[in-house]
Amino acid sequence: MSKKQIWKQKPERLSSWQTLKVNHSFKALTTIYLRYFSMKESLAKDIMIKDLYTIKSSSKVGLARLKMMRHGVGGLPVVNDKVTLLGMITLRDIDLAGLDVSNLTVEDLMTTNLVKGNENTTLKQIVELMVKTGVQRIPIVDKKEKLIGLVTQTSVIKHALAFSLL
Numbered sequence: 001m002s003k004k005q006i007w008k009q010k011p012e013r014l015s016s017w018q019t020l021k022v023n024h025s026f027k028a029l030t031t032i033y034l035r036y037f038s039m040k041e042s043l044a045k046d047i048m049i050k051d052l053y054t055i056k057s058s059s060k061v062g063l064a065r066l067k068m069m070r071h072g073v074g075g076l077p078v079v080n081d082k083v084t085l086l087g088m089i090t091l092r093d094i095d096l097a098g099l100d101v102s103n104l105t106v107e108d109l110m111t112t113n114l115v116k117g118n119e120n121t122t123l124k125q126i127v128e129l130m131v132k133t134g135v136q137r138i139p140i141v142d143k144k145e146k147l148i149g150l151v152t153q154t155s156v157i158k159h160a161l162a163f164s165l166l
Contacts, residue, residue, distance in 0.1 A: 041123075044126060048140045048149030056080070061094055075137050084147070085141050087114065116141050117151065
């Protein structure tokens with residue numbers, strides 16, 4: 001009997017094996033559905049990295065590169081003393097600046113026109129922003145522009161893995 005025929009039959013006409021197969025398929029689909037929609041409803045506050053490495057705008061670019069290399073990150077949020085987000089600097093920014101960056105400060109190379117989110121930005125919105133803009137890191141700020149977290153492509157993938165969607 002084909003799968004189509006099994007699905008169309010009334011439950012009382014199915015053998016116990018076929019009923020088990022249909023119930024198992026239904027449970028599997030339900031589980032996937034629930035995981036997908038639970039993940040889809042996730043917010044930035046659920047997946048953001050809260051323990052961040054940051055740098056001040058007055059710091060030398062060499063220090064920024066060293067900090068990124070030591071901590072295995074590709075970018076650092078640039079903040080002031082009150083942890084207000086000023087910009088982002090990435091290894092790519094530094095590499096594109098050329099070989100002699102010893103006299104440059106982070107402020108000289110940082111990106112200031114940022115794509116940002118807040119803690120209630122949905123995962124769907126974050127992913128759409130990443131795809132639309134090509135940005136790999138989205139800083140999460142509060143109403144006063146204070147940095148409270150960072151959503152990266154890696155944190156999105158880890159979240160999907162936690163829901164067994166990948």
